[in-house]
Amino acid sequence: MNILITGGAGFLGQRLARGLLERGTLMGKPIASLTLLDVVRAPDFDDKRVRAETGDIADRSVLERCITTDTHAIFHLAAIVSGQAEADFELGMRINLDASRLLLDVCRTLGHAPRVLFTSSVAVYGGVLPDVVRDDTALNPQSSYGTQKAIAELLLCDYSRRGFVDGRVLRLPTISVRPGKPNAAASSFASGIIREPLNGERAVCPVNGSTRLWLLSPQQAIESLIAGCELDQAALGLWPVVNLPGLSVSVTDMVDALKEVAGEEVASLIDWKPDPKIEKIVGSWPGAWDVSRGEKLGLSADNSFADVIRAFRKG
Amino acid sequence: MNILITGGAGFLGQRLARGLLERGTLMGKPIASLTLLDVVRAPDFDDKRVRAETGDIADRSVLERCITTDTHAIFHLAAIVSGQAEADFELGMRINLDASRLLLDVCRTLGHAPRVLFTSSVAVYGGVLPDVVRDDTALNPQSSYGTQKAIAELLLCDYSRRGFVDGRVLRLPTISVRPGKPNAAASSFASGIIREPLNGERAVCPVNGSTRLWLLSPQQAIESLIAGCELDQAALGLWPVVNLPGLSVSVTDMVDALKEVAGEEVASLIDWKPDPKIEKIVGSWPGAWDVSRGEKLGLSADNSFADVIRAFRKG
Structure with a gap:
């Protein structure tokens, strides 16, 4: 089991890496390698399975270096956060949309349909909303970040439907409490x-x-990411998107x-x-959103x- | 009033051109010029206001030639139809997604926020659907065409929210009865x-x-396209998308x-x-879908x- 985490030097990326390394397996198979790709170098994990890669994720050659026919699972966490994507439109489009599409397209070209997990966000919703958002509530994002995430979701669903990847999207609640410094997310x-x-x-x-x-702790987020990655495609049916409990x-x-x-x-x-x-x-x-599907899939808040x-x- | 119609040599494009020329005005202003852009040359209209342009709509220089600061309204009809987009994934992505984004981006770069109308489709819906689709029913397209249209919608909404264009999306029912030959649309x-x-x-x-x-005649489609283009942005509120009556x-x-x-x-x-x-x-x-909003906006089946x-x- 060879895994790639994009945004691997980020807060969630590092935690996910730690969680996976401690666990030792994913989808029932021992983890042989874990690549952490980010614009900055991920800290040293002192673990032979870990390989840190730096590069621009919107550069195809960087993705081609990190995704090979030996790559079995990809957690795509790299993103420009909401406040920054609103302030810098082109950067948000480049990382949140173009890089997500490139990643899917590199997988398509390789042809081995790896498992690919995208994280999405409450920000895909907006406009006039019911008190509790349902699975069938339309997306009407009111930020460029939300728009870019909604587009990445649609791409992943189509690439998955066509068999180019074995994809799934987890819509994350706002993560709290994050350690460290404030960031440019509107929810910081x-x-x-x-x-x-x-x-x-x-x-x-x-x-x-x-x-x-609508909140989720970092601990619970990591558990949900791993559990979500391990879900069978069949369990997700015609809609490989899950609104995570929060x-x-x-x-x-x-x-x-x-x-x-x-x-x-x-x-x-x-x-x-x-x-x-x-x-x-x-x-x-x-x-808030309806969590019955997420709970039925074994995910919890x-x-x-x-x-x-x-x-x-x-x- | 200078107007661009992409897909201007197509069946709907030609009809729309004829409708606009007969009308003589759009948004209360006399039509000075009407550019018909397509991969093939639009037929001669024998009208000094009409300019036929040929070129690849996914080529930025072609769009830059056809969209200038003097362009006031754009009807973006050019598309790869459903059956063909399913058969040729890359072509569908290039025309239905990349060209739509390029068009929006050329407008953004020019900075004068022209009125831009995108046509979308029943195909943005899919999966488990209620008998009558509501405005707030989530999109879950089950074709690459539907996915690409849904993405173009999201892009237009964000570009419009940011003031880069004065945009609106009309979701068209299946058009019947089209004259001419069968085409590669699944609905042909x-x-x-x-x-x-x-x-x-x-x-x-x-x-x-x-x-x-869910059907609409060509005549009624043209009336809806013109009426939809003339709608005030304010009337559309936070969601510049209209499910056309059918x-x-x-x-x-x-x-x-x-x-x-x-x-x-x-x-x-x-x-x-x-x-x-x-x-x-x-x-x-x-x-079928709920038509109350469309009817309230003055559109009819x-x-x-x-x-x-x-x-x-x-x-």
Whole structure:
């Protein structure tokens, strides 16, 4: 089992690599090699199975170097995040759309139909939405990031239907709590308002407390990625897209959970400064979606956001 | 008012050109020029306003020649039809996806946000569908043509949201009765089983009589294209896509209408020879969709399929 992770130096990519290496197998087969491709070099894993590759994922020769007829599974995580894709249209199109298509096309040309998992996002939804988004709710993204993800989904579904890849898309809730620094995602605050106060630092919350988010912890995300990759194509039927189970919480709920876990004083480190640009993007995303299909496929959400914060504190 | 029609030498393109020239105005302004771009030269219209351009629409320089800061409205009709896009994957991707994106991008680069109308199709739907497709029903295309059209829709919506174009998508029902010869569309029979018998020729029907189609006559399609182009962006709200009103008829209904208009003998010229390939594609399309939004926007369907046949006979 030879695996490629794009965005392999990123936060989720590294965690996924660690998860896979600890597990030792994927789809019932021992992992022989794990290639981590990214624009920056992935940290050293001190594991002979790991190979770090750097390069521009929108460059076909880079993908051709990393995907061969020996590649059995690809986790495509590399992306330009929502805020940045909105600010830099061409970059978002290049990485989120062109590179995703190139990746599929390299697989098509090789002809061995590897298993390919794309991650997608709440941002594919938008416009007038029901309180709980259903599997059959139309996509109407209100950001370039959401548009590019929706297009990559359609491409993967068609390449999969035609037998060019054995593909599946997992639509991820917003991941919280991410460690590290804020990033250019419009949802960056969903980690920042927990992480920074826990570190004794002030954090800005750019949206209203009533804003509802659909969340998943990093731990649960990695479990879902692996489980999603191992799903049989037949189980997915005519629609290889899965809305991953998550927690529907308001920002106020999140702050209440922070108070519960770490106390009032920590929670008081949040400064409420509405940012209309971020409110517009995040406010267009669904606060919850129907999880019955995801659960039927054996995927699950976190128990509670307080538990998510506790797990984050443990590191 | 300077107008470009891509696919301008095609059946709908020529009809649209004729409709616009007779009308003389679009969006309240006199039509100064009408460019018909296609791979083959459009026939002579003997009208000084018409300019025929030939070229590959997936070639940026061709589009740059046809779209200038003086271009006010673009009807993008050029496409590889469903059957051909399924048979030739790369050609479909090149024309239905790449050329559509190029067109939008040339407009973006020019910076004057012209009005751009894309035609889309019943084929964007597929998989498990309700009896009547709603505006909020998710797209799950089961053909490469449908996928490419769905992607072009998403691109147009994002380019429009960002103000690069003043865009709108009209999802066309299957057009029947088309004059001329059969083409490579999976739905070609929907015209052939009426047209050929009326001409005294035998026609093959490759699908079951119970197959339900969503139909629009060429006349009504042209009226809808012009009315759709003239819609204010504000009237479209957050979703510049319109499911055009049509007629929901079974193939048996169509044959009954043919009997009504032309008699039993004419209708007996149809040979029923199921073709699983065509049945699979056409069977994945919706047989009807909710038309309330389209009607509210002032768009309408034909009265009856018998009327459509009568109009076709008149020519």
